[in-house]
Amino acid sequence: MSTPVMQEMSSAKLDVAWVREQFPSLKEQVAGAPAAFLDGPAGTQVPRQVMGAITNYLTHANANTYGMFATSRRTNEMILAARAAMADFFNCAAEEVVFGQNMTTITLGLARAIGRELKAVDEIVVTTLDHDANVGPWRALEEKGVVVRQADIREADCTLDLADLRSKINGRTKLVAVGYASNMVGTINPVSEITKMAHAAGALMFVDAVHYAPHGLIDVKAIDCDFLVCSPYKFFGPHMGTLYGKKEHLERFKPYKVRPATNVSPESWETGTQVHELIAGIGAAVDYIAELGRKCDARAQTRREALASAYAATVPYERALLTRLMDGLEALPGIRIFGITDRARFGERCATVSFRIGEHNPTEIATFLGQRGIFTWDGNFYALNLSERLGVEQKGGVLRVGLVHYNTAEEVDRLIAALKEFVAG
Ligand SMILES: Cc1ncc(COP(=O)(O)O)c(C=O)c1O
Numbered sequence: 001m002s003t004p005v006m007q008e009m010s011s012a013k014l015d016v017a018w019v020r021e022q023f024p025s026l027k028e029q030v031a032g033a034p035a036a037f038l039d040g041p042a043g044t045q046v047p048r049q050v051m052g053a054i055t056n057y058l059t060h061a062n063a064n065t066y067g068m069f070a071t072s073r074r075t076n077e078m079i080l081a082a083r084a085a086m087a088d089f090f091n092c093a094a095e096e097v098v099f100g101q102n103m104t105t106i107t108l109g110l111a112r113a114i115g116r117e118l119k120a121v122d123e124i125v126v127t128t129l130d131h132d133a134n135v136g137p138w139r140a141l142e143e144k145g146v147v148v149r150q151a152d153i154r155e156a157d158c159t160l161d162l163a164d165l166r167s168k169i170n171g172r173t174k175l176v177a178v179g180y181a182s183n184m185v186g187t188i189n190p191v192s193e194i195t196k197m198a199h200a201a202g203a204l205m206f207v208d209a210v211h212y213a214p215h216g217l218i219d220v221k222a223i224d225c226d227f228l229v230c231s232p233y234k235f236f237g238p239h240m241g242t243l244y245g246k247k248e249h250l251e252r253f254k255p256y257k258v259r260p261a262t263n264v265s266p267e268s269w270e271t272g273t274q275v276h277e278l279i280a281g282i283g284a285a286v287d288y289i290a291e292l293g294r295k296c297d298a299r300a301q302t303r304r305e306a307l308a309s310a311y312a313a314t315v316p317y318e319r320a321l322l323t324r325l326m327d328g329l330e331a332l333p334g335i336r337i338f339g340i341t342d343r344a345r346f347g348e349r350c351a352t353v354s355f356r357i358g359e360h361n362p363t364e365i366a367t368f369l370g371q372r373g374i375f376t377w378d379g380n381f382y383a384l385n386l387s388e389r390l391g392v393e394q395k396g397g398v399l400r401v402g403l404v405h406y407n408t409a410e411e412v413d414r415l416i417a418a419l420k421e422f423v424a425g
Contacts, residue, residue, distance in 0.1 A: 014313040015295060019406050022047040022288065026406060030373035036411040039375040041183050041352050041402035043233045044214055046281075049291070050237055053284035057277045064273060075276055082283035083266075088303045089286050090228065090244040091219045098243040098250070098269040099279055103210050103231045104133040106241045109271065110227065111137035113253045114175065114204075120145030123172045125203075127151045128385045129160055129187060130179045134208040135385060138177050147172075153389060158185040158339040159348070166197055173203040180212035180228075184383040184400065185339030186352035188212065192223050199224070204249070210234055214404050215318060215350040217311040220244050237285030238278040243269070292405075314405040321403045321412055322351040328416030332423055334358035338390060338398060351403035356392065357423060362399040368422050374415055376401050 020026050025045045028035040037045055061074035083094040090097065100106035118141060126135045128150055139148050151165035160178070169176060176198035181188045191207050198205040204226040209218055213230040220228050226246050233239040250265035262268055290303045293310030300306040323343060329335055337355045340348055357365060362378035369376050379397040380387035387393040401415065 013296075014317040014405060016317070016406070016408060018295060019292065020408075022049065023406055024048055024051070031371065033373035036374045036407075036414055038401045038403065038407065038411065038415060039377055040214065040404040040407075041211060041234070041381065041400060042377055043239070044236050044404055045406065046238070047236055047285075047288045049288045050281045050284045053280045054238065054277045057280035061280075062277070078276070078280050078283070079274075082279045085283040085286035085303070086242055086244075088290075088307060089218065091221050091304065092244050093247065095266055096244055096247050096250065098245060098266045099274055099282070100241045100243060100270065101275075102233075102239065102241040103208065103229045104137075104241075106229055106243045107133055107137045107208075108140070109255060109269070110206075110243065110245075110253075111141060113255045115141045115144060115146070116254060118144060118146050118174055121147075121172055122174045123147045123149060123170070125149050125151060125165065125168050125173055125176045127160055127165070127178055128153045128389050129158070129182050129185075129189070130177070130208060130383065130385065131183050131210065132382045132384050133210075134177050134179055134206070138175070146174075150385070153386070155390070157187075157342075157345075158182065158386070158390075159187050160189050162190070162193075165194065169197055169201045169203065171201060173198070173201050175204045175206055177206045177208070180207050180209040180218075181215065181350050181352075182339070182383065182386070183211040183352065183381055184354050184386050184398065186349040186354075187339055188216070188348055188350060191225065195224050211352065212350070216315060217308055232278075232282045232285050235285060236288055238275075238281035240275060240278045240282060242282065245269075317405055318351040318403055319346055321407060321409065322346060322349075322353070324409055324412045325351070325353060325401065325403065325415070328412065329353065329355060329419075332357060332416075332419055334423070352400065353402075354398035354400045356395075356398055357419070359395075360422075361396040363396055365399045365419075365422060369415070369418055372414075372418050374411075374418055376415075
């Protein structure tokens with residue numbers, strides 16, 4: 001949706017039992033305990049619909065594109081269908097969807113292509129809140145003399161300092177690169193407002209929606225951004241990346257490519273042979289979310305409406321889990337939670353929570369939890385600027401717990417009980 005805050009929408013209750021049945025891996029056990037997948041921000045689990053689509057492609061359509069035979073034609077059709085699914089996911093036209101290896105590779109390629117047109121006086125704005133995949137590719141253009149400015153955060157709640165961001169955008173700014181949501185502290189940025197700032201200065205707006213995608217409905221038309229990237233493996237799909245680019249930009253900028261490859265976008269942006277079986281899985285991931293949406297609200301007619309219904313059910317569900325998690329964490333002695341903790345402001349964040357406990361190294365805590373079948377992440381998760389800014393980079397970073405719609409209140413309670421045990425030593 002267009003606003004920075006995930007809107008409260010009237011929604012049917014999420015059928016979590018049905019959801020969990022779709023994900024075979026949720027039945028995994030560790031040392032006799034059920035696995036609790038609280039590691040979603042680094043990659044979510046995959047429903048059987050996605051596994052089935054990958055197997056089906058390899059069984060019935062495995063070929064390269066544009067051949068004069070059945071499996072090749074099926075491959076072309078499958079790619080068109082997956083592009084249409086991602087177009088519904090982004091709310092754009094199918095020819096504005098590009099597939100790629102992952103967000104980092106896509107962004108490095110796009111930055112190089114945009115960089116071809118930049119001069120030494122030009123400027124780019126990045127932020128302290130972002131994953132390095134939305135910093136490093138732009139900083140690489142410093143080699144050409146491009147000036148990269150970095151907007152700071154407000155440390156108290158780990159939100160972007162919008163006044164600082166505004167002060168860094170000027171007539172020389174050519175691009176503003178901002179994340180939709182932080183993969184470390186969960187903050188959701190007001191990307192529509194920032195897009196207006198960028199456009200007012202004549203700059204392009206690039207949004208990294210990798211972390212936001214499993215938590216809220218994306219609407220590139222409402223945001224009016226020029227580019228937006230996300231990675232299907234973070235929203236129940238396979239390990240790949242996807243890019244939305246406004247048609248005019250995909251046609252105007254020139255990707256680096258080999259001579260026989262097409263000059264026609266979006267395919268001109270898809271370097272070499274794609275991982276077709278995983279593209280089949282991307283289409284199925286979008287269809288899984290839509291299927292969930294139809295279960296939540298049978299009135300949803302189009303796939304886009306069904307996607308909106310799904311998020312209308314998962315957003316309040318995740319919010320309730322987040323509140324339960326925050327209540328449990330705040331009761332732990334010696335805890336320092338990074339980011340928004342004010343319940344009234346939970347609309348400005350998603351259910352990804354990072355914290356430290358006393359002087360314990362986060363790896364120690366993640367190991368303790370992992371032995372009990374509770375999967376969490378420790379470190380900086382490549383949000384290097386933020387980890388340094390918060391003064392935790394030299395101390396092992398933070399422990400990160402990420403909740404998505406297949407997680408449960410019982411899993412949150414198990415985590416809190418295990419953390420209590422850890423603290424009690
Ligand atoms: C916010 C954010 N941006 C970018 C990335 C990089 O994505 P990919 O692994 O697809 O390159 C990640 C991965 O964790 C992320 O969380």
